[in-house]
Amino acid sequence: MKLITLLLGLFITVSAYSQEKTEIKFLEGESWWVGIIDQGHLMPLTNSFSFDMVKANNTYNQLQPLFISSSGRYIFPEEPVKFTIKSNSLEIEGASNLKVQTAGKSLQTAYREAAAKYFSFHGKYPYPDLFQKPQYNTWIELTYNQNQKDVLKYAQSMLRNGMPPGVIMIDDTWQHDYGVWEFDANKFPNPKAMLDTLHSQGFKVMVWICPFVSPDSREYRELAKDGGLLLNKEDSKPKMVEWWNGVSAVLDLSHPNGVKWFKAKLDYLQNQYGVDGFKFDAGDIRFYENGKSYGNISPHQQCLLFNQLAVQYPLNEFRAAWKVGGEPLAQRLADKAHNWEDLQKLIPQITLQGIMGYPFACPDMIGGGEFGSFLNLAQIDQDLIVRSAQCHAFMPMMQFSVNPFRILDEKHIKAVKEAVALRKNFVPTIMALVKNAAQTGEPVVRMMEYEFPHQGFEKIKDQFMLGDSYLIAPVLIKNATTRKIVLPKGKWKDSNGKIWQGNKTIEYPTKLETLPYFTRLDKH
Numbered sequence: 341m342k343l344i345t346l347l348l349g350l351f352i353t354v355s356a357y358s359q360e361k362t363e364i365k366f367l368e369g370e371s372w373w374v375g376i377i378d379q380g381h382l383m384p385l386t387n388s389f390s391f392d393m394v395k396a397n398n399t400y401n402q403l404q405p406l407f408i409s410s411s412g413r414y415i416f417p418e419e420p421v422k423f424t425i426k427s428n429s430l431e432i433e434g435a436s437n438l439k440v441q442t443a444g445k446s447l448q449t450a451y452r453e454a455a456a457k458y459f460s461f462h463g464k465y466p467y468p469d470l471f472q473k474p475q476y477n478t479w480i481e482l483t484y485n486q487n488q489k490d491v492l493k494y495a496q497s498m499l500r501n502g503m504p505p506g507v508i509m510i511d512d513t514w515q516h517d518y519g520v521w522e523f524d525a526n527k528f529p530n531p532k533a534m535l536d537t538l539h540s541q542g543f544k545v546m547v548w549i550c551p552f553v554s555p556d557s558r559e560y561r562e563l564a565k566d567g568g569l570l571l572n573k574e575d576s577k578p579k580m581v582e583w584w585n586g587v588s589a590v591l592d593l594s595h596p597n598g599v600k601w602f603k604a605k606l607d608y609l610q611n612q613y614g615v616d617g618f619k620f621d622a623g624d625i626r627f628y629e630n631g632k633s634y635g636n637i638s639p640h641q642q643c644l645l646f647n648q649l650a651v652q653y654p655l656n657e658f659r660a661a662w663k664v665g666g667e668p669l670a671q672r673l674a675d676k677a678h679n680w681e682d683l684q685k686l687i688p689q690i691t692l693q694g695i696m697g698y699p700f701a702c703p704d705m706i707g708g709g710e711f712g713s714f715l716n717l718a719q720i721d722q723d724l725i726v727r728s729a730q731c732h733a734f735m736p737m738m739q740f741s742v743n744p745f746r747i748l749d750e751k752h753i754k755a756v757k758e759a760v761a762l763r764k765n766f767v768p769t770i771m772a773l774v775k776n777a778a779q780t781g782e783p784v785v786r787m788m789e790y791e792f793p794h795q796g797f798e799k800i801k802d803q804f805m806l807g808d809s810y811l812i813a814p815v816l817i818k819n820a821t822t823r824k825i826v827l828p829k830g831k832w833k834d835s836n837g838k839i840w841q842g843n844k845t846i847e848y849p850t851k852l853e854t855l856p857y858f859t860r861l862d863k864h
Contacts, residue, residue: 360433360434360435360436360438361431361432361433362431362432362433362435362438363429363430363431363432364415364429364430364431364432364440365428365429366428366429366430367409367411367413369410369411369794370409370410370411370413371384371385371409371410371789371798371799372384372385372407372408372409372410372425372430373385373407373408373409373447373692373695374391374406374407374408374423375402375403375404375405375406375692375696376391376393376399376401376403377399377401377402377403377404377671377673377674377689377692377693377696377698378399378400378401378673378674378689379391379399380685380688380689380690380691380692380693381684381685381688381689381801383688383692384410384798384799385425385430386425387425387426387427388424388425388426389424389425390422390423390424390425391422391423392422393405393420393421393422393423394420394421394422394434395626395629396420396624396625396626396639396640397626399674400624400659400660400674400675401659401660401673401674401689402658402659402660402661402662402671402693402696402698403420403625403661403662403663404662404663404665404696404697404698405417405418405419405420405421405663406454406458406665406696406697407423407430407432408447408450408451408454408695409447409450410446410447410789410793410794410798411445411446411450412442412443412444412445412446412447412449412450413440413441413442413450414440414441414442414443414450414451414453414454415432415438415439415440415441416441416454416457416458417432417434417435417438418435419434419435420434420640421433421434421435422434441453441454445793445794446793446794447695447787447789447790447793447798448790448791448793451695451781451783451790452780452781452782455665455666455697455780455781456781458665458697459665459666459697459781460664460665460666460667461665461666461697461777461778461779461780461781462666462778463778463779464667464668464778465668465700465774465775465777465778466654466655466656466668466669466670466700467507467544467616467617467654467655467656468771468774469506469507469544469655470507470655470657470670470700470702470737471700471736471737471767471770471771471774472767472770472771473504473505473506473507474503474504474506474507474738474739474740474760475506475507475508475509475702475737475738475739475740476494476495476498476506476507476508476509476543476739476740476741477508477509477511477619477705477739477740477741478490478491478494478508478509478510478511478741479509479511479512479705479709479711479741480705480709480711480714480741480742480743481494481741481742481743481746482494482511483511483711484512484513485513485527486510486511486512486513486514486527487527487528488527488528488529488530488531488534491508491510491534491538492534492537492538494508494743495508495538495541495543496541497743497745497746498740498743498745499541501745501753502757503740503757503760504542504760504764505541505542505543506543506544507543507544507545507546507616507617507655508538508543508544508545508546509545509546509547509548509619509657510545510546510547510548511548511619512548512550512585512621513527514527514528514547514548515547515548517554517557518550518552518553518554518557518585518586518588519552519553519554519557519559519560519563519588519589520554520557520558520559521549521605521606521608521609523613531613532612532613532614535613535614535615536614539614544616544617544655545614545615545616545617546615546616546617546618546619546655546656546657547609547615547618547619548618548619548621549606549618549619549620549621550620550621550622550623551590551591551593551602551622551623551627551646552581552583552588552589552590552591552622553569553588553589553590553591554586554588554589555578555580555587555588555589559601560578560589562601563578563589563591563597563598563601564577564578564589566597567592567595567597567598567634568591568592568595568597568598568600568601569589569590569591569592569595569598570589570590570591570592570628570631570632570633570642571592571631571632571633572631572632573630573631573632576632579630579631579632581627583622583627590627590628590631592631592633592634592635592642593642593645593646593649594633594634594635594636594637594641594642594645595633595634595635596634598634599645599649602649603649606618606653616655617653617654617655617656617657618650618653618655618656618657619656619657620646620647620650620656620657620658621659622660623642623643623646623647623658623659623660623661624643624660625639625640625642625643625660625662626639627639628642628643640662640663641662643660643661643662644662644663644664646660647661647662647664647667647669648664648667650669651667651668651669654668656669656670657670657671657672657702658670658671658672659671659672659673659674659675661698664697664698665696665697665698665781666697666781668700668778669698669700670700670701670702670737671693671698671700671701671702672701672702672703672704672739673685673686673689673690673693673701673702673703673704674704675704675705675708675709675710676704676705676708676709676710677708677710677713678707678708678710678713678714678719678720678721678724679708679721679724680721680724680816680817680818682708683708683724683727683728683731683816684801684802684816686703686704686731686732686735687731687801687802687803687804687814687816688801689703690703690735690736690785690804691783691785691786691787691790691804692787693783694783694784694785694786694787694790695783695787695790697781699736699774699777699781699782699783699784700736700774700777700784701735701736701737701784701785702735702736702737702739703731703732703735703737703739704739705739705740705741705742706725706728706729706732706738706739706740706741706742706744707720707724707725707728707729707741707742708728709741714742714747717747720747721818722747722748722749722752723752723818723819723852724818725742725744725747725748725752725756726748726752726755726756726759726852726853727814727815727816729744729755729756729759729760730755730759730814730815730855731814731816732759732763733759733760733762733763733766733855734763734766734785734804734806734810734812734814734857735785736770736773736774736784736785738760738763744756751852752852754853755852755853758853759855762855766806766810769806769807769809769810770784770806772807773806773807784806784807785804785805785806785812786804786805786806786807786808787800787804787805788800788803788804788805788826788828790805791805791808791828792828792829795828795829797826797828800826802814802816803825803826806857808860808863809859809860809863810857810858810859810860811825811827811828811832811857811858811860812855812856812857813825813848813856813857813858814855814856815850815854815855815856820850821849821850821851822847822848822849822850823847823848823850823856824845824846824847824848825845825846825847825848825856825858826844826845827840827841827842827843827844827845827846827858828842828843829842829843830842830843830860830861830862830863831860831861831862832858832859832860832861833858833859833861834848834856834857834858835855835856835857835858839861840858
């Protein structure tokens with residue numbers, strides 16, 4: 341809240357966009373990454389890659405204006421910029437007095453210095469259950485028919501089939517309307533009893549929330565009268581924003597009444613029903629464009645205020661973010677489809693989060709968040725569900741949505757449950773890394789290049805390190821019976837206890853239940 345208060349007090353004026361261009365020549369063998377999280381699979385940056393952070397129209401995930409290289413160089417423009425990768429240079433437009441800084445000679449040394457300078461790691465992290473227990477999101481099973489009976493049925497199905505209780509997220513349409521943050525009485529006749537039941541079963545409960553307000557609601561009329569909505573520049577009437585569920589007004593969190601109103605709604609849900617936390621959806625920069633705000637702030641600063649509002653709610657989740665590196669916010673990857681191509685994006689995107697100040701990361705939903713893929717059982721790829729669960733198992737968080745016991749046969753269910761059980765063994769390691777990240781900014785899951793610089797690993801996107809001790813190489817290709825694994829120098833022990841000499845690529849056998857991982861035996 342300190343940052344919100346500061347921004348509201350200063351009423352930051354939006355500065356004119358600079359047309360100044362800066363060209364940074366690449367060093368020999370240098371690779372670069374930048375904080376466009378949902379495009380992490382396209383990095384390191386290659387020739388002709390370009391992006392406009394100012395508009396941010398073609399991203400649905402976290403942003404961070406940090407450019408960082410494998411040679412220890414980094415750039416933090418502070419403000420949003422446009423940039424283009426040329427054959428041997430990076431051209432940045434929109435930032436004045438741009439400075440290329442150098443810290444050591446590796447990606448790791450560059451990130452450590454940038455994190456210490458620009459990110460607010462201060463020992464805090466999101467609610468521990470997000471890391472220690474599975475998450476269960478009701479979206480795939482209930483979509484736009486969230487209701488008390490089926491939420492309880494979903495939770496009970498997990499417990500009955502031997503899954504541990506964890507964090508359950510009740511998704512969109514639990515509420516009466518957008519901005520009318522009250523349980524729909526037609527679908528949730530006794531929400532307090534539902535919450536009490538879920539709590540007694542060992543669950544923590546989150547509900548979906550967004551910064552939109554339906555224009556035909558009483559809440560809209562109140563905010564239009566008292567202030568708290570983004571306005572049109574032309575006539576100062578509330579601006580209507582088109583988003584994936586229709587057209588709504590959008591909260592202006594630079595207005596004291598907008599913050600006060602929204603916080604009162606969240607606190608009411610906690611005090612009245614025992615809601616434990618919130619899935620903060622939307623808040624994307626593009627939804628605030630071309631609007632007039634009370635504080636005369638930019639769309640990026642609106643996104644920042646939405647992020648900062650949640651710091652006081654430790655059980656949280658975000659998909660869109662701007663410049664909140666180090667804050668104790670759970671940052672989910674953008675929605676993934678139910679296909680192998682999107683499964684292969686998880687590792688490069690979540691490891692990019694780690695070097696952009698977002699280590700408290702969630703890799704979206706197991707098997708994907710595209711509900712249409714799960715309506716017809718014949719369309720479901722059971723192997724993909726298993727491999728997705730295995731990929732999640734060593735990541736900071738593990739989130740289910742589709743009920744595996746509805747769609748999988750016994751063989752595939754067994755493999756999923758084995759992945760959950762394996763993760764449980766590593767929860768102490770994951771939590772130790774989370775606590776370390778909260779203090780230092782050090783990523784929980786890491787690129788190979790981060791841990792093993794200048795060994796030719798910068799383009800490896802299908803394996804990662806959990807901390808500095810475990811190499812994880814999940815199967816990401818359909819019907820694979822083996823997979824290539826690059827072992828760095830040194831000795832490595834696989835899950836069967838076999839010792840492997842590193843500095844080579846091996847061909848590792850992979851059955852359905854196989855999740856290859858290796859313990860580093862000779863750290864230096």
